[in-house]
Every structure is written in structure tokens, then in C-alpha cells.
Amino acid sequence: MDDGSMPRLSPARLMAVDRALDELARTQRRSSIPIELPIPGFWDAVGQLVQHLEAELAETIRSEGMTAKAQLQSRKLGVVRTAVKDLARNRLNAFTQHAVLVRLTQSPEEGRLSPGMRLDPIEWNKHDPSERAFYSGVVHLADKYKHDVSWNSLLSNNWDTPAPPPLSPVHTPLTEFVPGAVDVDEVEQLPPVSAQESDRHWEDPEYDEEDRIREIDDFPEISGVSSPPSELSEDTPEESEMRRILILQDLDDPIITEGGEEITLRTGDIEFCPSIIADTLIAAGIAEPADI
Numbered sequence: 339m340d341d342g343s344m345p346r347l348s349p350a351r352l353m354a355v356d357r358a359l360d361e362l363a364r365t366q367r368r369s370s371i372p373i374e375l376p377i378p379g380f381w382d383a384v385g386q387l388v389q390h391l392e393a394e395l396a397e398t399i400r401s402e403g404m405t406a407k408a409q410l411q412s413r414k415l416g417v418v419r420t421a422v423k424d425l426a427r428n429r430l431n432a433f434t435q436h437a438v439l440v441r442l443t444q445s446p447e448e449g450r451l452s453p454g455m456r457l458d459p460i461e462w463n464k465h466d467p468s469e470r471a472f473y474s475g476v477v478h479l480a481d482k483y484k485h486d487v488s489w490n491s492l493l494s495n496n497w498d499t500p501a502p503p504p505l506s507p508v509h510t511p512l513t514e515f516v517p518g519a520v521d522v523d524e525v526e527q528l529p530p531v532s533a534q535e536s537d538r539h540w541e542d543p544e545y546d547e548e549d550r551i552r553e554i555d556d557f558p559e560i561s562g563v564s565s566p567p568s569e570l571s572e573d574t575p576e577e578s579e580m581r582r583i584l585i586l587q588d589l590d591d592p593i594i595t596e597g598g599e600e601i602t603l604r605t606g607d608i609e610f611c612p613s614i615i616a617d618t619l620i621a622a623g624i625a626e627p628a629d630i
Contacts, residue, residue, distance in 0.1 A: 344382040352390050355383045356418065363425040372432045374464040381466050384422060391415040433473045436460065441480035442489070581616035584608055584628040 347355065358376045366373045377383060395411040402408065440457055462470050484490070585607040592600040593615060601609065603619075608628050619625035 344379045344386070347383060347386050349390070352383075352387050355380075355387045359384055359387070359418065359421050359425070363421040363428075366425055366428045366432065370432055370435060371458070372429055372436065372460060372465060372469070374461070375466060381468070388415070388418060388422070391418060429469065430472065433469060434476050437473050437476040438480050441477055441484065579613050580610055581613040582608065582610050582628045583616045583619060583625040585619075585625050587624045589624065 355377075358380075362373060362376060362380075391411065391414060395408060395415055398405070398408045398411055436457060443457075460473070585603045585605055588605050589603040592602045593611075594600055595612060595615065601611065603609065603624070609616075609625075616625065616627075620627060
């Protein structure tokens with residue numbers, strides 16, 4: 339932009355800036371490192387180029403209207419603006435990548451780059467001052483990130499640090515003599531304990547026969563005595579579970595009761611069978627209740 343920092347360029351000079359912009363945008367697009375600017379004050383020159391194209395377009399529209407010439411000038415202005423946006427984006431990406439790699443690939447010792455990593459330093463006299471300010475900001479953010487995540491401690495080599503002492507005490511080997519320890523030979527020479535002395539420490543608890551009987555009654559499984567079976571088995575249907583029915587339809591296959599008995603049903607028979615079988619036959623329409 340024309341702010342007094344650079345003299346106004348002639349039309350021929352502006353055409354040279356236009357060609358330099360196109361070439362630099364194409365070269366920076368293919369490179370991951372910042373490309374040196376072709377002329378000092380490059381962005382100021384590009385600003386003058388944009389202003390010149392805008393003025394030409396406005397003058398053509400005012401004098402001739404939206405003619406083919408005006409449309410061509412409008413298209414040219416759009417191409418230049420697109421090249422400016424692409425160049426700025428690619429250059430900022432290149433500066434960011436360079437700053438991050440430099441800061442994150444430095445070894446913790448003396449701030450040197452890691453082995454095998456070589457990044458050429460940037461010659462700032464061939465770049466714009468605003469780009470240098472942007473680069474410094476990225477470096478600051480990268481250093482802050484390294485501090486927040488303790489970057490140097492993550493990459494430091496602590497293999498030479500001596501191992502901490504064991505937590506548990508070291509046991510004395512069995513081959514060493516320990517004062518006060520019992521000798522095996524002395525143990526073998528001790529007199530044997532008599533049966534009378536060993537029984538002297540045992541006292542029979544008071545436990546009479548009545549307590550034993552009460553225990554058997556409370557816990558019959560302990561004594562091996564099982565409780566008598568109930569008078570009515572669960573497998574034997576009670577009288578209330580039987581039902582009287584009238585057979586309405588012959589059945590080819592006999593019905594097997596819970597007790598294993600086979601019953602052949604014929605039309606007109608009156609059967610006295612378990613209620614579950616009776617209810618099933620009634621629900622199927624094969625029988626009907628014949629309760630007395």
C-alpha cells in the first residue's frame with residue numbers, strides 16, 4: 339500500500355511486479371521453505387499494483403461502461419488478488435513449519451539441532467519485516483508449548499541415573515553365621531518330649547451327652563441322620579389336582595401322564611386325569627368338563 343514508504347511505481351515497473359508476483363506464487367506453492375522475495379518492499383509494490391488495477395477498472399467503467407475491456411480488467415484484478423492470497427497462505431505455512439521444526443528439533447543440551455536435522459537459517463534482509471514479526475510469534479508459541487509439556491524432560495536421557503536402593507532389606511545368606519541363631523546339631527541333641535508332657539497342655543472341654551443330642555436335633559446333617567420323607571411327595575398329584583372330563587374326540591396317540599401311565603382317549607369316555615392334562619384337552623376342544 340502507498341503509505342510513503344515506497345515511491346509510486348511506473349506502469350512498466352508495475353508490470354514487472356505483476357510478473358514477479360506470478361512467478362513467486364508458483365515457486366512458493368511447490369516449496370516448504372520460505373522463498374526469498376524478488377525485490378525489496380515487495381508487498382508494498384504488490385499493493386501499488388492492486389491499486390493501479392482497481393483505478394483502471396473504475397475509469398473504464400465510468401467512461402465506457404461494463405464493456406469487454408472492463409470485463410478483461412476485472413478478470414485480471416481477480417487473478418492478481420487470488421495470487422496474493424495463495425502466496426500469503428503458502429508463505430505463512432512455510433514460516434510456521436520452519437519455526438516449529440527449529441524449536442522442536444533442538445536437543446536439550448546447548449540448544450543444538452538433533453543429529454541428521456539441518457535447516458538453513460533465514461536471511462531476514464531478503465524477507466518482509468512483517469514476516470519476521472510473524473516468525474518470532476510462532477517461535478514464542480512453540481517455546482511456550484515446550485514448557486507446558488515439559489519437552490526437554492520428555493527427550494532427556496536418564497539411563498545413566500543410578501538405580502534406587504531396594505525397598506526390602508537384603509536377606510543374609512544361609513551360608514553366613516548369624517550370632518544367636520539356633521544350631522541344627524543342638525536341636526538334634528535336645529531330649530525328646532514325653533507323651534505325658536505333650537498331653538499336659540490339652541484340656542478336654544466340658545461337653546455332655548445332652549449337648550450332643552441337641553446338636554443332632556438342630557443339625558441332623560452333621561450326624562448323618564436324614565429327616566423322614568414327607569407324607570405327600572411333590573411328584574404325586576394331590577386329590578385336588580385331578581379333574582373329571584368327558585372325551586369328545588378320539589385320539590390316535592395315547593397320552594402319557596406324569597407317572598408314566600399311558601391313557602388312550604375315545605369319544606364318550608369319562609376320564610379322571612391331572613388337571614393340567616384336563617385343561618389342555620378342554621382348551622383344544624377334545625374334551626369338556628364332567629365335574630360331578
